[in-house]
Amino acid sequence: MTTPLSPSLRHALQGNLLVRGAAAVMTGRAGAAARAGAVDIRIRDGRIAELAAGLVPGADETVIDATGCVVYPGWVNTHHHLFQNLLKAVPAGMNADLQDWLASVPYPRLARFTPDLFRTAVRLGIAELLLSGTTTCADHHYLYHHGHGAETGDALFEEAEALGMRLVLCRGGAIQSAGDHPGMRATALVPETLDEMLGDIERLKARYHDAAPDGLRRVAVAPTTPTFSLPPVLLREVAGFARGMGLRLHTHLSETDNYVRFCAEKYRCTPVQFVADHDWLGPDVWFAHLVTVTPDEIRLLGSTGTGMAHCPVSNARLGSGIAPVRAMADAGVPVSIGVDGVASNESGSMVHEANFAWLVHRALGGAAQTRVEEVIHWGTAGGAQVLGLPGVGTLAPGQSADLAIYEVGGLRFAGFHDIATAPVAAGEPTPVRDVFVRGRHVVRQGEVVGLDVDKLRREARAALEVLMA
Ligand SMILES: [Zn+2]
Structure with missing residues (x-):
């Protein structure tokens, strides 16, 4: 028997989401299927249910506004x-x-x-x-x-x-x-x-x-x-x-x-x-x-x-x-x-x-x-x-909802003709706004959810003293 996931994680995987308004979505697939265009992404129970333009939010869905963003598979x-x-x-x-x-x-x-x-x-x-x-x-x-x-x-x-x-x-x-x-x-x-x-x-x-x-x-x-x-x-x-x-x-x-x-x-x-x-x-x-x-x-x-x-x-x-x-x-x-x-x-x-x-x-x-x-x-x-994880790595119906939403509204990206390429072609810094892993919101507005940053910084500083000595 494997150890079951914690109740909080199980709960986090249940969300129904609609990622809406992205300027471009890359699918992770090869060749002509690499680009999905400006589509919305519907997520049900941690998996992608639908990719299509102009999806209308359901009553039970949380809308993630991705205007000014591009979406990649995680x-x-x-x-x-x-x-x-x-x-x-x-x-x-x-x-x-x-x-x-x-x-x-x-x-x-x-x-x-x-x-x-x-x-x-x-x-x-x-x-x-x-x-x-x-x-x-x-x-x-x-x-x-x-x-x-x-x-x-x-x-x-x-x-x-x-x-x-x-x-x-x-x-x-x-x-x-x-x-x-x-x-x-x-x-x-x-x-x-x-x-x-x-x-x-x-x-x-x-x-x-x-x-x-x-x-x-x-x-x-x-x-x-x-x-x-x-x-x-x-x-x-x-x-x-x-x-x-x-x-x-x-x-x-x-x-x-x-x-x-x-x-x-x-x-x-x-x-x-x-x-x-x-x-x-x-x-x-x-x-x-x-x-x-x-x-x-x-x-x-x-x-x-x-x-x-x-x-x-x-x-x-x-x-x-x-x-x-x-x-x-x-x-x-x-x-x-x-x-x-x-x-x-x-x-x-x-x-x-x-x-x-x-x-x-x-x-x-x-x-x-x-x-x-x-x-x-x-x-x-x-x-x-x-x-050996065929259920991840691509954005398509049935796949795990693992996705990265990059904020490309800044001046650095204003001259782009093909904004879908920005994270790879422009490299860092391309700010990550939101990240989902099997539908769980793990980065929200550029911050890691559930992470005490100040505490981690203090612990890292103390650890460096041990490792430098
Ligand atoms: Zn190595």
């Missing part, structure tokens, strides 16, 4: 590390590449994340994501060590429910440190055992996992990095364990050239071939980054339907490179967008991420590389596909 962020929300712009890591950044920013501080401090980071991270219009977050959470960490999974689900975010807990962690990064060895934390890892995943699945097409709580199996976190012989066992429970698989892969070299030297193959040899490919698997991949690897990912989380800002910030997303999308790889932890980004915003994704591939390969509609598709429906 963004689906497919790779994040919420605990990093208290580790932005750590000086020691500002000019470091991935290896040095890991050793100087997150790893030395892992042991300082008490449950309270962790909750502060998670609350900050969820609030920041909601305020960019993000409604689903896949959190790759790896603060697990021998005898510690199980309570943090519960904390993630509790904090997400309190603020209304749909959460996919990608249950990370490692069962060996010997093969891990030197920076991790320096923490003196003891890795958990395989039994601890798998036992906790079983517990999380039983308690939280909702397999519905728009489930608000999901669990995925996500050892932190395949070649480091587990002995290779166990990778296949973990994949079989996940599939036996109907859970998806996620991990980091090919984030840097160093990683590709490591695989070539140690295993005499490319990283994608390595995971293929251990049953880690398929439509139930998605990898974060894939910055350095060969044409053969792209073909293998595409032919197996293996998904990817594109994290362009983090990859640029760490100097890792630019993932060949155009080639991957053309090869049939399901592409999605992730913020990655904000310790290597400084911005937990899917609008910022989408804006950068739209631009960076053009800088590299010309203006035909990306279109606004396609970037929205990657960041919404694409994310829903890799997470």
Whole structure:
């Protein structure tokens, strides 16, 4: 039995709404279906009932006036590390590449994340994501060590429910440190055992996992990095364990050239071939980054339907490179967008991420590389596909009412000929006015509903003192 939703949340999901008067609605779908035009959106019991122009409000409906706004599907962020929300712009890591950044920013501080401090980071991270219009977050959470960490999974689900975010807990962690990064060895934390890892995943699945097409709580199996976190012989066992429970698989892969070299030297193959040899490919698997991949690897990912989380800002910030997303999308790889932890980004915003994704591939390969509609598709429906949540990511009848309403009445947008493109083409700041997750009002007039901002600011300040020391 999964834990039932709280009475207040059940109540919040019952509202009947009519979002009226938007200048434009983007659907998240591909091609010609990407634009719905200036339509109204009727919401019944948390799901979209109707999209059409000129809808008349019913007696039992609350009208949300979206005049001067554009509406997008809520963004689906497919790779994040919420605990990093208290580790932005750590000086020691500002000019470091991935290896040095890991050793100087997150790893030395892992042991300082008490449950309270962790909750502060998670609350900050969820609030920041909601305020960019993000409604689903896949959190790759790896603060697990021998005898510690199980309570943090519960904390993630509790904090997400309190603020209304749909959460996919990608249950990370490692069962060996010997093969891990030197920076991790320096923490003196003891890795958990395989039994601890798998036992906790079983517990999380039983308690939280909702397999519905728009489930608000999901669990995925996500050892932190395949070649480091587990002995290779166990990778296949973990994949079989996940599939036996109907859970998806996620991990980091090919984030840097160093990683590709490591695989070539140690295993005499490319990283994608390595995971293929251990049953880690398929439509139930998605990898974060894939910055350095060969044409053969792209073909293998595409032919197996293996998904990817594109994290362009983090990859640029760490100097890792630019993932060949155009080639991957053309090869049939399901592409999605992730913020990655904000310790290597400084911005937990899917609008910022989408804006950068739209631009960076053009800088590299010309203006035909990306279109606004396609970037929205990657960041919404694409994310829903890799997470196995077909009931979210698009605005259409029957879909979960996850939507972001952007205020585009300001002077910054007065010259726009095609206002529907504004959040992606203009990027930040495109103010989010309202956000709904399965019909629940989670951002109202630019403020996160139910969040004590002053208290959170005080807690964050106190937490920084612990983490800076
Ligand atoms: Zn990551």
